Amino acid sequence: MRLYQALGLQAREIITVVGAGGKTSALICLARELAAAGRRVVVAPTTKMLLSQLRQLAEPVITSDTASLAAGVAAGLKRGNLITCGSGVTDQGKIKGLDAAGVTALAELDIDYLLLEGDGAAGALLKVPADHEPVIPPVTTMVVTVAGLPVLGRPLAAPFVHRPRLAAGLLGREEGFLVTDHDVARLLVHPRGGRKGVPPAAQWVVLLNQAEDYELLRAGRSVAGAVLAAGGEKVILGAVATPAPVRQVILRQATRTAGPVGIVVLAAGTGERLGGGKQLLSIAGQPMVRRVVATAQAALPGNVVVVLGHEAGRVVAALEGLRVNLAYNPGYRRGLSTSLQAGLAALGPESRAALFVLADQPGVTPEVITRLCGAYRQGGKKIIVPVYQGRRGNPVLIDRTLWPEIMAQQGDVGAREIIRVHPEEVLAVEVDCPGVVQDIDTPADYRDWLGEQ
Structure with a gap:
């Protein structure tokens, strides 16, 4: 999944990126993605930025002349769709930022995206802005505040935190303590921290950023919450300097009725065997993955995660509008275990x-999901499986106490191995739904499905 998809950019945007822990890398990543997609992109600082970074x-x-700046950028856009600019160069080799007129x-101009870097961080992982920053133009339509997850467990001090005295003041603590996920979240949402200067509209x-392993992902999920x-409306866990710049996109849900069970839709x-693109097969006029995800949402709104992998961009597009x-x-x-x-x-x-839901089982109904979750809530067993006419199927529900065993698996291994190791914890729930045993894996499976509908 690309960063611009995770951000959910509209047709024309003015985006200001602020913070620390990979802010410039995020700006460069976003600019390259948009340019590669054929968009007309202009990149500039509003404070200062290294000339080498823009290059x-x-x-x-x-x-420094506004009219000349606009004319120069317009001329450059006739030769290519990615332009950088600034108002001057300092003696230290930094590009001076644009003013409001620039x-x-x-x-x-006839551009799609104007990408602005709104402050500096001296290479730190986390920062609190000084009085003179960030410089976010009022016409900005989106502000992206960046923080580096490896700051967790580090001292609230340089070089890990930029302006640690200000950060300590906002937190009401002394400098030098070890930074926690709660500390990062408090600094990000503080009106004099990560939300400073964000225009009301x-x-x-x-x-x-730098969420490059499962431990950092889990810690990032805590910060995001x-x-x-x-x-906040949206948090992205990313690794923008890698070929996979986005790892998770987490939204503030409108409803939280899911209770103790979270749904994981496996769509990676x-x-x-179907020649690729299985998740996008048309089922009743919509992509199969969208049908499956909508079913999960109908059963447990507000707590659904979709795991992406192959053709992630197309799958994201197929899910547009689903929160x-x-x-x-x-x-x-490397196999199912990784998903x-x-x-x-x-x-x-x-x-x-x-509850692990397969994206290639469009016949599973919301009633099946709610019945499995209800059986779990009644207590007694840690693994809940559906059974149709004597055949065990999917989705499968697994209690959190067994998750460490899943995290230790390797290769193309799924819930079946957990079931094999813990037969005493399995509760089989009879369901009147053939969809729990019907996977669409081959062209023949797809033809059979279409013939039965």
């Missing part, structure tokens, strides 16, 4: 169990 994208247009002039998104509880596979959390599994080719693990890492601490 990673394009040789900048540099002038931003307005560029916004009036702009969308605010938090990007927790606190950010969303404090009024290549579908090789679900997304988790990208960069290791999906189960990515899904578990994306569930919040409120989930005491996970």
